[in-house]
Amino acid sequence: MIRAEDLKGVLAMMPAFTTSDGHLPGATDTVNTAGLESAVDKIIRDGVNAIATMGSFGECHTLLWEEQKKLIEATLGAARKRVPVFIGCTSLNTRETIRQIRFAEQAGADGVLCAVPFYFPSTLENAVQFYLDLADAFPKLGIAIYHNPPLHRITLSVSAFEKLVTRPNIVAMKDSHRTPVAFMELMKIVNGKISVFCNQTQCYPYMMFGASGCWSISAWMGPWPVLRLRDACFAGDWETAKEICLDMDAAYKAPGRPGDLFWRENSHKLAVNESGYCYAGPLRPPFRHVPPEIIEHAKQQAAAWKRLCEKYPARKAVAA
Numbered sequence: 171m172i173r174a175e176d177l178k179g180v181l182a183m184m185p186a187f188t189t190s191d192g193h194l195p196g197a198t199d200t201v202n203t204a205g206l207e208s209a210v211d212k213i214i215r216d217g218v219n220a221i222a223t224m225g226s227f228g229e230c231h232t233l234l235w236e237e238q239k240k241l242i243e244a245t246l247g248a249a250r251k252r253v254p255v256f257i258g259c260t261s262l263n264t265r266e267t268i269r270q271i272r273f274a275e276q277a278g279a280d281g282v283l284c285a286v287p288f289y290f291p292s293t294l295e296n297a298v299q300f301y302l303d304l305a306d307a308f309p310k311l312g313i314a315i316y317h318n319p320p321l322h323r324i325t326l327s328v329s330a331f332e333k334l335v336t337r338p339n340i341v342a343m344k345d346s347h348r349t350p351v352a353f354m355e356l357m358k359i360v361n362g363k364i365s366v367f368c369n370q371t372q373c374y375p376y377m378m379f380g381a382s383g384c385w386s387i388s389a390w391m392g393p394w395p396v397l398r399l400r401d402a403c404f405a406g407d408w409e410t411a412k413e414i415c416l417d418m419d420a421a422y423k424a425p426g427r428p429g430d431l432f433w434r435e436n437s438h439k440l441a442v443n444e445s446g447y448c449y450a451g452p453l454r455p456p457f458r459h460v461p462p463e464i465i466e467h468a469k470q471q472a473a474a475w476k477r478l479c480e481k482y483p484a485r486k487a488v489a490a
Contacts, residue, residue, distance in 0.1 A: 172254055172280045172312040174341045177365040178382040179219030179400050181256075181344065182389045184210070185439050186229040186241060188451025195455040201237050202451055203244040209390065209448035210248035216484065217397050218389060221249060222283045222314070222344070224258025226321055227387045227438055232454035238270065242277050251278075256314050256342070260285040264300055271308055281312025283344065291323040298330050305337035314342035315364075328352055331359045340364060344385050346372060354379050370396050371419045374411040377403040387438045388418070391445035391475040398482040414482060421474035433464050440468035445475060 187209065192200030210221065223245055224230040224238065233241065242257050249255045257279040259270035264287065271282050284304060286297045305313050315334070319325040325347065326334075334340050346369035348356060353368075357380035360366060365382035373384050383403075386396045395414060402410040436457060442450045453460070 171310050171339055172341060174363055174365045174382075177220060177254060177342050177367075179404075180217075180383055180389060180393065180396050181220045181222055181367045181385040182213055182218040182393065183225050183227050183344075183385050183387050184221055184223045184245065185227060185390060185442060185450035186224065186233060186237075186454075187449075188454060190451070192454055193452040193458060195458075198234060199237065199240075200454060201233075201240045201244065203240065205449055205451065206241070206244050207248040209450075210245060212448065213389065213393055214249060214252050216393050218253065218393055219383065219400075220254040220256065221245065222256040222258060222385070224260065225283065225285075225316060225344070226318065227436075228258055229439075229454055230258050230260045232457075235270075239273060239277075242274055242279070246278050254280040254312075256281040256283040256312070258283045258316070260316065262287050262289045264303060267304065268307055271304065271311070275308060275311050279311070281314055281341065282308075283314045283316045285316040285318065285322045286324050288322040288324070294324065294327060294330055297324050297326060298333050301334055301340060302337060305339050309339055311339060312341045313337070313339055314344065315340065317343055317345045317347065319347050328355045328359065331356060331364070335360055335363045338363075342367065342382075346385075350375065350379070353381075357381075370399065371415045371422070373399050373403050374408060374415045377411070378408060388422075388475055390442045390448055390450065391472060392447045392479040394484045395475070395478040395482040398485070401485075417478060417481065421478055422471070433461075433467075437464050437468045437471070440465060441471040441475070444469050444472035446472075 187202040187206040189200045189202045191197050257274035259282045261267045342365045367385045368376040368381045370384040370386045389396050399414040439450050
């Protein structure tokens with residue numbers, strides 16, 4: 171079983187690569203496996219430390235079950251055990267999530283990335299029980315907590331982790347929703363038990379406080395700025411880490427649409443398409459009408475990221 175200590179560095183949150191007809195409401199086989207396999211192989215060779223599929227950027231909400239299975243098998247086949255792969259398993263109820271996890275485990279996943287069912291907002295007690303139930307049902311599989319309060323409508327408080335750390339196979343968390351003080355309190359509980367991946371722009375100072383690494387969507391536009399940030403943090407070069415975080419934040423602000431949760435999440439896929447690093451394909455239904463300004467924002471975001479790639483080009487990684 172994968173352990174918390176095995177997880178660190180850059181967790182690349184993967185898009186769900188779409189076929190050219192994947193924007194059509196009648197399409198039923200929309201996973202572009204050739205594009206997926208090429209991009210996964212490329213980003214692993216370029217140096218990311220782990221991959222996670224089917225989060226919100228990974229379109230867990232628009233994929234058919236048969237498409238999810240196809241994506242799982244293609245991703246694991248392309249990764250070839252070179253880095254840990256966490257398969258996104260998010261649904262509206264525990265039983266469906268368990269069905270998805272069972273397939274991921276049988277397919278050879280190192281772990282699963284799971285969100286609390288969110289059609290109705292969960293209580294904290296039920297959210298904690300959800301993860302305990304998953305961990306108990308799959309004791310040999312790594313469980314990663316997918317913590318996104320705006321989308322999943324529940325905040326996992328620091329105190330909740332007193333119970334979550336009782337399961338040794340709850341090994342990781344994707345997080346970005348805590349103040350520095352709350353994060354330090356969290357690390358008192360989870361350090362050495364759960365590897366916490368913060369947002370890329372939080373690496374400084376959160377990796378100083380104990381974060382194992384960062385999650386990144388932007389890596390699929392070219393991973394080198396995030397890799398340079400990782401290396402600076404591993405080396406304890408906090409001034410460089412701070413500079414890169416500020417540069418990333420500035421690059422992200424220009425093309426964004428503040429307060430618009432949907433386009434903030436999904437314009438990233440359009441930006442990936444504009445970047446030239448890989449092609450993720452069109453958005454799936456029901457998101458068929460993309461405002462012109464969002465397309466322009468995506469182009470701006472890709473251009474800003476390309477400038478970061480020029481400022482922070484590829485170089486030999488620094489060991490943690």
